[in-house]
Amino acid sequence: DTAVSQTPKYLVTQMGNDKSIKCEQNLGHDTMYWYKQDSKKFLKIMFSYNNKELIINETVPNRFSPKSPDKAHLNLHINSLELGDSAVYFCASSPLGSEDEQYFGPGTRLTVT
Amino acid sequence: QKEVEQNSGPLSVPEGAIASLNCTYSDRGSQSFFWYRQYSGKSPELIMFIYSNGDKEDGRFTAQLNKASQYVSLLIRDSQPSDSATYLCAGQGGKLIFGQGTELSVKP
Numbered sequence: 001d002t003a004v005s006q007t008p009k010y011l012v013t014q015m016g017n018d019k020s021i022k023c024e025q026n027l028g029h030d031t032m033y034w035y036k037q038d039s040k041k042f043l044k045i046m047f048s049y050n051n052k053e054l055i056i057n058e059t060v061p062n063r064f065s066p067k068s069p070d071k072a073h074l075n076l077h078i079n080s081l082e083l084g085d086s087a088v089y090f091c092a093s094s095p096l097g098s099e100d101e102q103y104f105g106p107g108t109r110l111t112v113t
Numbered sequence: 114q115k116e117v118e119q120n121s122g123p124l125s126v127p128e129g130a131i132a133s134l135n136c137t138y139s140d141r142g143s144q145s146f147f148w149y150r151q152y153s154g155k156s157p158e159l160i161m162f163i164y165s166n167g168d169k170e171d172g173r174f175t176a177q178l179n180k181a182s183q184y185v186s187l188l189i190r191d192s193q194p195s196d197s198a199t200y201l202c203a204g205q206g207g208k209l210i211f212g213q214g215t216e217l218s219v220k221p
Contacts, residue, residue, distance in 0.1 A: 040121075041199055043157065043211040056208055090156055100145055100205045104156035 003027050004105035006091050012111045013081055021076045021108045023091030029103075030096040031055070032074040034066060037088045037107070049074050050096075078110075086112045116140075117204050119212035127220050132189040134215050136202030139183070143204035146178060146185045151199045151214065161187060192219045 004025045013019055025032065033056075034046040047066045048056035054066070063079040074091060091105040116139045126132045138146070145164045149157035163169045163176040163185070175188040185204075189196055199214040 041151075041201075041214045041216075043201060043214075045208055045210075048208065100147060100162060100209065101159065102209065104158070107156050 004091055004093055004103050006089075006105040006108050008108060009106060010109050010111075012113065014113055015081055015083060017081050018077070018079045019081060019110070020078070021089055021091075021110075023074045023076070023105055025072055025091075025093040025103070025105075027093055027095070027103060029093035030071055031094045031099055032068065032071070033092040033094075033102065034074065034076050035090040035092060035104075037090060039087070043090070047074075047076075081110075081112045083112050086110055117202055117210050117212040119200075119202050119215045121213055121215060123216040123218050125218045125220060126192050128192060128194060130192050130219075132192045132196065132217055132219065134187040134189075134200050134202070134217065136185040136187075136212055137183055138185065138204045138210075140204060140206050140210075141180075141183065143206040143210075145205040146176070147203040147205065147209070148174075148176060148187045149201040149203060149211075151201060153198070157201055189217075192217075194219045194221050 031050045033048045037043045049068045051071045052068045065077045068074045088107045090107045092102040094102045118137045148161040150160045151157045161176040163178045169176045173190045177186045201214045202212040203209045
């Protein structure tokens with residue numbers, strides 16, 4: 001059974017395009033996250049949602065907009081893609097009160113050309 | 114700026130040896146620390162966490178925390194080739210702050 005799933009797994013697109021990444025968790029967790037991992041493996045939090053409410057919003061360009069239709073889903077929409085957006089984006093979730101116990105999705109490798 | 118620092122490696126050890134992975138952090142307010150393992154092309158998975166000063170053992174893994182020195186380490190005993198991965202140290206201070214990871218290679 002898939003715990004945290006993301007689609008698509010790979011995304012190749014051109015500069016200036018708009019794209020979305022979807023994330024779903026079937027663990028019953030209340031908190032979900034988006035992370036960006038760059039080419040040097042540095043993993044950095046972007047957003048955190050708790051039961052559809054935005055909790056953490058790091059210094060991320062406003063071209064990135066998360067959306068949580070329900071507590072099992074957290075999508076990431078990116079406008080006007082730039083070369084520097086190329087990275088692996090991970091979705092994660094954690095149970096309420098255990099924000100340190102995070103379960104990561106398989107990642108979406110975004111390549112902007 | 115709260116930071117978690119790791120030696121990016123690569124760290125190479127022979128099979129059966131002890132691998133020692135180290136991490137320092139700048140935020141004295143961080144209460145808990147985590148080690149995630151990430152195989153190439155895969156997602157991070159939590160393998161150890163530690164909240165208190167001292168050692169915590171789980172099988173072949175031992176996490177060590179020294180809050181006075183702001184230092185966290187992970188020891189892997191009897192290293193196996195399957196332990197070859199990038200190990201990410203993370204501190205918790207309201208959110209997880211990750212280090213850049215240490216690449217470990219265990220040679221048969």
